[in-house]
Amino acid sequence: MKGERLVRALVVGDVMIDAYSEGVVERMSPEAPVPVVNVKRRYNRLGGAANVALNLKALGADAIVCSVVGDDNHADTLLHLMQDHELDTTGIVKSRNRITTVKHRVLDGDKQLIRIDEEDTFELDHDEYRHLYQEVIVPLLESQAFQVIILQDYNKGVLSEDLIHDIIELAQKKGIPVVVDPKKRNFFAYRGVTLFKPNAKELRDGLGVQAETIDELRDAAMQLQERLGCQHLMVTLSEQGAMILSKGEGEKTEFHHVNACKRAIVDVSGAGDTVLSVAALGIAMQQDPLTIVTHSNIAGGLVCEEVGVVPINKKHFDEEVERLCHD
Numbered sequence: 001m002k003g004e005r006l007v008r009a010l011v012v013g014d015v016m017i018d019a020y021s022e023g024v025v026e027r028m029s030p031e032a033p034v035p036v037v038n039v040k041r042r043y044n045r046l047g048g049a050a051n052v053a054l055n056l057k058a059l060g061a062d063a064i065v066c067s068v069v070g071d072d073n074h075a076d077t078l079l080h081l082m083q084d085h086e087l088d089t090t091g092i093v094k095s096r097n098r099i100t101t102v103k104h105r106v107l108d109g110d111k112q113l114i115r116i117d118e119e120d121t122f123e124l125d126h127d128e129y130r131h132l133y134q135e136v137i138v139p140l141l142e143s144q145a146f147q148v149i150i151l152q153d154y155n156k157g158v159l160s161e162d163l164i165h166d167i168i169e170l171a172q173k174k175g176i177p178v179v180v181d182p183k184k185r186n187f188f189a190y191r192g193v194t195l196f197k198p199n200a201k202e203l204r205d206g207l208g209v210q211a212e213t214i215d216e217l218r219d220a221a222m223q224l225q226e227r228l229g230c231q232h233l234m235v236t237l238s239e240q241g242a243m244i245l246s247k248g249e250g251e252k253t254e255f256h257h258v259n260a261c262k263r264a265i266v267d268v269s270g271a272g273d274t275v276l277s278v279a280a281l282g283i284a285m286q287q288d289p290l291t292i293v294t295h296s297n298i299a300g301g302l303v304c305e306e307v308g309v310v311p312i313n314k315k316h317f318d319e320e321v322e323r324l325c326h327d
Helices: 049-058 073-084 126-143 161-174 200-207 214-228 271-284 289-303 314-325
Strands: 008-013 015-028 035-048 062-070 092-095 102-108 111-118 148-152 178-181 232-236 242-247 253-258
Touching: 008 049, 008 126, 008 271, 015 049, 015 062, 015 073, 035 049, 035 073, 035 102, 049 062, 049 073, 049 148, 049 271, 062 073, 062 126, 073 092, 092 126, 126 161, 148 161, 148 271, 161 178, 178 271, 200 214, 200 232, 214 232, 214 242, 214 253, 232 271, 232 289, 242 289, 253 289, 271 289, 289 314
Parallel strands: 008 062, 008 148, 015 102, 062 092, 148 178
Antiparallel strands: 015 035, 102 111, 232 242, 242 253
16 A cells, blocks of 8 residues: 555544463363463553554554543553554543453464453443543544544444544544444444445344345445445455445445455454554545455455454555555
């Protein structure tokens, strides 16, 4: 992707720590029928909306992430991780009324044995919402030029229906495109966004349909696009690749489906963050729909070859785009 440095993105949503305990299993516990993991390494990575910002930075764009976390030790760890990666932390609000989300994965080599979550999932209270929107998001949008706003929803409470509506309304007034990775709770609250990116399961669950084939999924996507009034609706389809529906001039709908590239899939964690980041850059750079879905599909597959939540490797990504798109 060329020219990413020209793009500044505002990322709003749920941030988290992806924590890992990596070891080896050589025996079963005498206390219960469970494996004993001899831990060799522990490490933390940025997850959720923070991983979106990290992906954008890896691709050469500038990003500021806005979220609410706890006022706890995990929040300090998250902020230190962001600083280590040279990410702006001014958009992170601490609250004593909630805890910082941590997803702790225990690994035997590259095999995940169990995941332990620490989280609050209730929506922001009035004071938290007012602080985040009125004192953080609005001033940022008034003082800086952003080419895209990204809403990354993990159902942890930051993206309430009111906040979603307020951000979309402000973005429309300023002419800034909005790109969304939704979850079920506020699935239909994102009316009027530029690009809406569910996966196939979220599409089926949101509409209550049993679509499986590409034709059935396309019909469901058309129904959802009409209901949301979004310009682009992109659906990630795992082993079936990805599809995009785009409304052009005269409301004519353009449809593209791209197949998945053959990959040695190790871990799908964080792939949605990467897909969202690449799609958002495509929207900001006014790329055509086929390019957006093709590049996003390639990027999502690449990060699935890595263990754990990792940002895209730009050099590898550019090489794969060149190999697959320009041969």
